[in-house]
Amino acid sequence: MALSAKLQVRQTQSLVMTPQLLQSIRLLQYSHLELQAFVDKEMERNPLLVSAAGEPSLAAAAVSATGGLAGGGEENSARPAAGEQAPMPGRPVGSAPGNGNGRSGNRLGAGDGGFRIDDVAERRPSLHAHALAEAADAVPTAAGRALAESMVEHLDESGYLRLDTAEFAGSLGVPVATVEAVLSQLQAEATPAGLFARDLAECLALQLKRQNRYDPVMETVLANLDLLARRDFAELRRLTGEDDAGLMDILTEIRGLDPKPGHAFAQDGFEAIVPDVIVAEAADGGWQVELNPDALPRVLVDNDYLRTVRDGARSDEEKAFLGECQQSANWLVRSLDQRAKTILKVASEIVRRQDGFLTKGVGGLKPMTLMSVAEAIGMHESTVSRVTATKHIATPRGTFEMRFFFTVAIASANGGDAHSAESVKHRIKTLIDAESVGKVMSDDDIAAVLKEEGVDLARRTVAKYREALGIASSIQRRREMNARRLAS
Structure with a gap:
């Protein structure tokens, strides 16, 4: 061709x-x-x-x-x-939200030159500024203050020091012992107690030391916070030698501590x-x-x-x-x-x-x-x-976010209108909030109650919604209620 x-x-x-x-x-x-x-x-x-x-x-x-x-x-x-x-x-068009007079609700008056009531509102110091001031007071030497100010840059919003001391010392070319010494000064002197801690256990320990309440039993409990969170008092009794009453006193004391001391200060970078x-x-x-x-x-x-x-x-x-x-x-x-x-x-x-x-x-x-x-x-x-x-x-x-209003439909058990997933989650939370000692509902129990109310939901879906709400299992909730009962 x-x-x-x-x-x-x-x-x-x-x-x-x-x-x-x-x-x-x-x-x-x-x-x-x-x-x-x-x-x-x-x-x-x-x-x-x-x-x-x-x-x-x-x-x-x-x-x-x-x-x-x-x-x-x-x-x-x-x-x-x-x-x-x-x-x-x-x-x-129409009335503005607030006072309805055409002016912003937080202005003092029309002839005030733009002066806002926000200008005289009390402002909390930022965590960064407070930590720098604490570092200057806690560390006496100029070299130590320079190290302390560098550590301030590694504080997270909770007041925890997120760094590895060995890597930090290597990056600055100083001995690890020097870094550890400056850190110890900061932890011992800085307020509030717990600032510059490297994890939750150390944060709680620093606060207990300031109160002269840090003893071997407390040290053991803080080293096993996972057991305390699960309310596994049997294992804690074995490790500490304390009885139930003693463990309840320890739990009450730990609950009175501040796990996030940095939250007492204004946070930079957050927008309303x-x-x-x-x-x-x-x-x-x-x-x-x-x-x-x-x-x-x-x-x-x-x-x-x-x-x-x-x-x-x-x-x-x-x-x-x-x-x-x-x-x-x-x-x-x-x-x-x-x-x-x-x-x-x-x-x-x-x-x-x-x-x-x-x-x-x-x-x-x-x-x-x-x-x-x-x-x-x-x-x-x-x-x-x-x-x-x-x-x-x-x-x-x-x-609310606009996306909050868009939810999947859950079929009705009796052929009626479908239910929103968010409303079902809310109902699950309401059922769990109404629990009492000896009447803790399992996921199967919750599924049965929902079915009686016209919501056709499987047990595994109930468990998924419960976990999404941050609610513990029935076993954990039962342990928590027993712990509260013993503490009362």
Whole structure:
């Protein structure tokens, strides 16, 4: 067969993911902090973007749980044309959460120059700062203080020293004995007692030594904390020679110690959760859903500045740069506005479906999947998945991750409505909390009770849910109750 070249025209259709479309998808998945960092970076790069704090937003209108806009629908708000100043998600239309007067609830007054009550609130010192001060007081020599300050950098949030002394000494080129001596000084002098301990047993031992209560029996008990945790008093009696009454006294004394002395100080690097959506009771008995203005960056396109610099642009390169900045700024404004509307739409559907949780608590939680929500609001399941990732909802029952409301369904034993896995876990915890001495329920007993209540759950699933809740087995719970009975 002869080969020949031919010229043909073919029409095809394909989906192309542009860089802006990819970035819009990422914006949808960003948490509050990630989004704020991205917007700050864009504002540094693009001179046409300015902060618009306090401006109203198109997408921040409050909605009811049925999906209708409170105070006017989308048909009453005109979308800005390209190049015009477009406000980004800001304070929801209607009353703001808190005092309802348009000011932030923690400000002292409108004419106070931005002074916040947070500025005069008592602040705990950080663990790092406190440990440095303790190291300076505990170690008298300059060389020893340098070693002690290096050790402070290895403290974890509980106040434990997470390092191997031999490796630490080798890295600094000093004898191990010198490191051990400085560490002993820190452990003996630093407050609170237990700071600079290398494990739980050493932390408790340091506190007992300060109280002159560290004796051979205590040393044996601390060396076998696993037995104490399992309430294996028979083995502890054999090792220590103490009777049940003596072991109960030791247990009571150990319970009075602080296993994590570092938690008494402010921790660096922890951020308070800022809910993306706020749910409150509406006047008509339903639920009002609104975006939290504190979780939404607010930016505008500065068209006045754009006109000024455009009039002064001379070269094609300068004009091209301004055009690129304008296009990028308008895209960011539209993308953030669309992101806010999408979050609000998903949150409203979640609230509509989980009315039982808002009124009754965890016991009223209904099974819900990403697919069911996506079908109800006309979106793709992947979009709903991105929206619910790292987002939080503040409800009258507390602040929860959006993913918390999505749980698997457990079949009903009598053919009724399916049960949510979270509500079943809550019921298991309630049954165990109601136990008493001599009436500890096994996993089989719990499964039987649930079946009588219409929840068809196997024993192994009960055990899995119990372990997920951090609840010990029936044997361990029985030992704990007997220990409490002996101690009382």
